[in-house]
Amino acid sequence: MKKFINSIDNLLDESLSGFAKAHADIIQLNTQPHFVRRNKPTAPGKVALISGGGSGHEPLHSGFVGSGMLDAACPGQVFTSPTPDQMLAAAQAMENGGGVLFIVKNYAGDVMNFEIAAEMLDCPHDTVLACDDVAFPKTHSTGRRGVAGTLIVEKIIGAAAESGADLAACKALGDRVNIATASMGVALTSCTVPALGKPTFDIGENEIEMGVGIHGERGRERLTMRSATEIVDYLSGIIDDDLKPQKGQSALLHINGFGATPLMELHLIYELASRFWEKRGVNICRSLVGNYTTSLDMAGCSITLSLLDEELLRLWDAPVHTAALRWGC
Amino acid sequence: MKKFINSIDNLLDESLSGFAKAHADIIQLNTQPHFVRRNKPTAPGKVALISGGGSGHEPLHSGFVGSGMLDAACPGQVFTSPTPDQMLAAAQAMENGGGVLFIVKNYAGDVMNFEIAAEMLDCPHDTVLACDDVAFPKTHSTGRRGVAGTLIVEKIIGAAAESGADLAACKALGDRVNIATASMGVALTSCTVPALGKPTFDIGENEIEMGVGIHGERGRERLTMRSATEIVDYLSGIIDDDLKPQKGQSALLHINGFGATPLMELHLIYELASRFWEKRGVNICRSLVGNYTTSLDMAGCSITLSLLDEELLRLWDAPVHTAALRWGC
Amino acid sequence: MQFAPALLPSLIQVIDKTIETNAEEVTALDQAIGDGDHVTNLQRGIKALIAQSGELATLDWVAAWQKIGMTMMTAVGGASGSLYGTLFVAMSKAARERPLDLQVFAEIFTSGVDAVKQRGKADAGEKTMLDVLIPVAASLRQAAADSVALPVALDNVARTAIAGMESTRDMLATKGRASFLEERSRGHIDAGAKTSQLMICALVDVLAKHLTAPA
Amino acid sequence: MQFAPALLPSLIQVIDKTIETNAEEVTALDQAIGDGDHVTNLQRGIKALIAQSGELATLDWVAAWQKIGMTMMTAVGGASGSLYGTLFVAMSKAARERPLDLQVFAEIFTSGVDAVKQRGKADAGEKTMLDVLIPVAASLRQAAADSVALPVALDNVARTAIAGMESTRDMLATKGRASFLEERSRGHIDAGAKTSQLMICALVDVLAKHLTAPA
Ligand SMILES: Nc1ncnc2c1ncn2[C@@H]1O[C@H](COP(=O)(O)OP(=O)(O)O)[C@@H](O)[C@H]1O
Ligand SMILES: Nc1ncnc2c1ncn2[C@@H]1O[C@H](COP(=O)(O)OP(=O)(O)O)[C@@H](O)[C@H]1O
Numbered sequence A, B: 001m002k003k004f005i006n007s008i009d010n011l012l013d014e015s016l017s018g019f020a021k022a023h024a025d026i027i028q029l030n031t032q033p034h035f036v037r038r039n040k041p042t043a044p045g046k047v048a049l050i051s052g053g054g055s056g057h058e059p060l061h062s063g064f065v066g067s068g069m070l071d072a073a074c075p076g077q078v079f080t081s082p083t084p085d086q087m088l089a090a091a092q093a094m095e096n097g098g099g100v101l102f103i104v105k106n107y108a109g110d111v112m113n114f115e116i117a118a119e120m121l122d123c124p125h126d127t128v129l130a131c132d133d134v135a136f137p138k139t140h141s142t143g144r145r146g147v148a149g150t151l152i153v154e155k156i157i158g159a160a161a162e163s164g165a166d167l168a169a170c171k172a173l174g175d176r177v178n179i180a181t182a183s184m185g186v187a188l189t190s191c192t193v194p195a196l197g198k199p200t201f202d203i204g205e206n207e208i209e210m211g212v213g214i215h216g217e218r219g220r221e222r223l224t225m226r227s228a229t230e231i232v233d234y235l236s237g238i239i240d241d242d243l244k245p246q247k248g249q250s251a252l253l254h255i256n257g258f259g260a261t262p263l264m265e266l267h268l269i270y271e272l273a274s275r276f277w278e279k280r281g282v283n284i285c286r287s288l289v290g291n292y293t294t295s296l297d298m299a300g301c302s303i304t305l306s307l308l309d310e311e312l313l314r315l316w317d318a319p320v321h322t323a324a325l326r327w328g329c
Numbered sequence C, D: 001m002q003f004a005p006a007l008l009p010s011l012i013q014v015i016d017k018t019i020e021t022n023a024e025e026v027t028a029l030d031q032a033i034g035d036g037d038h039v040t041n042l043q044r045g046i047k048a049l050i051a052q053s054g055e056l057a058t059l060d061w062v063a064a065w066q067k068i069g070m071t072m073m074t075a076v077g078g079a080s081g082s083l084y085g086t087l088f089v090a091m092s093k094a095a096r097e098r099p100l101d102l103q104v105f106a107e108i109f110t111s112g113v114d115a116v117k118q119r120g121k122a123d124a125g126e127k128t129m130l131d132v133l134i135p136v137a138a139s140l141r142q143a144a145a146d147s148v149a150l151p152v153a154l155d156n157v158a159r160t161a162i163a164g165m166e167s168t169r170d171m172l173a174t175k176g177r178a179s180f181l182e183e184r185s186r187g188h189i190d191a192g193a194k195t196s197q198l199m200i201c202a203l204v205d206v207l208a209k210h211l212t213a214p215a
């Protein structure tokens, strides 16, 4: 393993400090405890949106802090959920009379740590659990994982909160986006966690791991390598079975790279996935292609389909100004 | 090598088609010959900015086509310069009374193919050669290569052209940015060209290649792996020697990932590089961190420093709306 | 009670040592069916405890467990951080105003384990640290009920912890990351169960030595 | 002149074959000191020429070279595409209104090579295809000046091409991508020189066979 690192112990600190400097126009870094917060004051009564999770998925979540999206993000160690003091401090710093909405990817560690923070918080608050990964059935013992669809939840709630929606409305909206969003991932390689220095799993030159999450955990099955079209049809088929979009349904198609897959391949995946749904009469009216919810240096990608009605489309299109997503301003 | 591919022969076509669909709001793809062009008509008399080069560097150049930046980009095969018919067709399609400026990375193939196109073009035209790579001296037999600094040249000329600067002014501005911009790259791994299926060069677990270009060609020397700070000091030192910025000089610091390096590490590099120049009294007033000029799936990065006076700063900040860079609109 | 918080520095030290000694093996377990960070996570917490161990030694158990809980909660992160945090904070709560003997400790520990169950929405048989913690709590309660001698009780705890840890090998994981491996989760010991067992056995060891040491 | 464009389909075919046969070796050369795409580039051009070979066979040399040049220019890309395109377009220009014999062909080929030199701002000794093309042009001119028999002239051309290709091994690259390797470029044959030599030798082979074949 070769990585740009001084020492495992301060990797996260040095990186966050660089992130904060590079985006000092929109965010600032709080230390002790760590969270990334917006620079600019929000409108009184605005719901404060707090997310967070293990690091190694950048730009998620810190890259989505800013006007029109999150108020703060709490970065944990690599692939390790942040701790309750971070969420609590972030919530207290950003609360502005509208209460706090936590947006949490559904992993045991994240859920429990956010839960502890929520229990300690003495202002109105609620939690949206992102659980868009359809590699497992809804009935899975821990529920579905939150993966690349999380940013769609964050963007849409972010727009609503910015325009004055209250806590209950934001919570309901988040749950609605969640239900309308499904993702499936495939890994071509494992990632390498810096502290460990070797790939999390072994995988052969002719194998792929289907239905992976975003922490280098193995997926739901291992298959032999196959053509891009076959891979896309497999992933999209599972998503389509889950969401069962109607003919004429509008949707956002998000192709997310896990870190080491060239944009050229992601655009190829976009092409094939959009063909898949065009054939089924789905109207792919919005796109997002790139590395947004990464898994360190993993080669692979996920496909996310998010069904949009007029309200969701309007909220998706609303101005956003963060390090990683920016439009309309 | 595992890549998302159907066949080597149509990889580029399927990928470009996906790119065009994903960004249909701003660009469209011309086929036979291939070029990516803006969707929206430009102001009469605007200089048409045409760039291009081998594929595998995405988002460069196609991701920089749009309002405030390029008028068209000509994608070649992977790491292979495009052909004169592409540039000629792109120039003819986009010329709007203000002449044509070609922005070409200084590589034999690109230079010669653009030269042939320019010879065939019967309207006023000129060429800016991007040559920001300071791994080699200015006196190198073929001149310096164009690498990650190219996008800065494209952005700044793009803003000027958009606001009505004429061909001579755009050309002069491009040359000026070029002189004020220096880059140095380091590779931790080789990339793998899809058609070849194996890494272009071998490199040990404890080696890095300093002064690489963006085509998997080896760099100027091979060193043993070292700390991020040592790597940054090495790269920045060469850049600093070349540009010799004055104390108080304003500059843009661009950390470019080659494809497989996590954002977390790029931000760490940003932190260290900005410390390097802060110590020398340079005012890092703008930043750009991410995968912009990639080398397929190579792990590694480059550091680019671009000295900005007030005019260049204003042009850098001017609105841009492309697939990969967007602000102010 | 023979055991006072003055013992904490040496307890923390042996915990540090056993995790360090077994780091590679445990990481391999967490890489096999988790995400590989469990040892690093725990060690962040242990390091923080070491820094506080002088202070901890001066506290009573209520205050010490509260502090240990908060430290684990804020230093570790991940699933295990919230769970160990919960364990100790709950133990602290349960220990208020109560003189410590085996019976009381068994109850306190059981309260802690119950809090972990609630926090994790998990129970025995799901291939987690609870497959060590739950039987260990039961063994403590049994020892107290049977009024067994402390050295025997400690010995039983260690045996129970090992058996619990071993039992996770063939289980199907239904909680935590390993649950996503479904059938592929079988055949691997749960990392969290392994470290719970290691820490419990290390503690038992020190405590047993302390019992037999000349006063 | 014995050689008419009707020969082109078989000439293109042997070129295709020799590049295919040596693909791996040449790619290894281009990976060592270039970017590894040279064979793929050439093959894209050759494939386009194969598709046109029926039509090419019906043209005169001026038109055929023009068409070959434009095809290489638009199908190949990279340094070699522009250079081969330039070579054939320049040959076509130089061939206008001239009956073809060895002397004239030597002049035409020399014009083509001169155009390549100009386009590449390069000369002999820079570790490029020119280290094959320049001596081959000279050998053709010499053969014409000495009025050597065509089979001998062809044989000289092949020998010269091989020697030129070999000569690039120890050169320092000062043009093309290999120039960035500086001293590390030594010890590797230039890929473009290698393919030039392979193609020239393949052509010579067919032409020589054609000369000895019963009419
Ligand atoms: N819901 C749960 N209830 C009880 N224990 C759990 C639960 N989820 C995970 N664990 C325990 O936590 C361990 C993993 O801890 P760790 O690796 O530090 O955190 P993470 O899983 O967040 O990476 C597992 O091996 C398991 O023993
Ligand atoms: N300036 C030049 N003049 C003459 N030949 C050149 C020049 N630059 C490159 N070449 C030749 O082109 C070959 C490389 O061709 P190719 O790999 O197809 O293109 P690229 O270098 O653009 O990848 C080199 O091996 C060399 O023989």
Ligand SMILES: [Mg+2]
Binding pocket: A054, A078, A079, A080, A081, A109, C035, C037, C078, C079
């Ligand atoms: Mg973890």
Ligand SMILES: [Mg+2]
Binding pocket: B054, B078, B079, B080, B081, B109, D035, D037, D078, D079
């Ligand atoms: Mg090339």
Ligand SMILES: [Mg+2]
Binding pocket: C030, C034, C035, C036, C037, C038, C078
């Ligand atoms: Mg873990």
Ligand SMILES: [Mg+2]
Binding pocket: D030, D034, D035, D036, D037, D038, D078
């Ligand atoms: Mg090449």
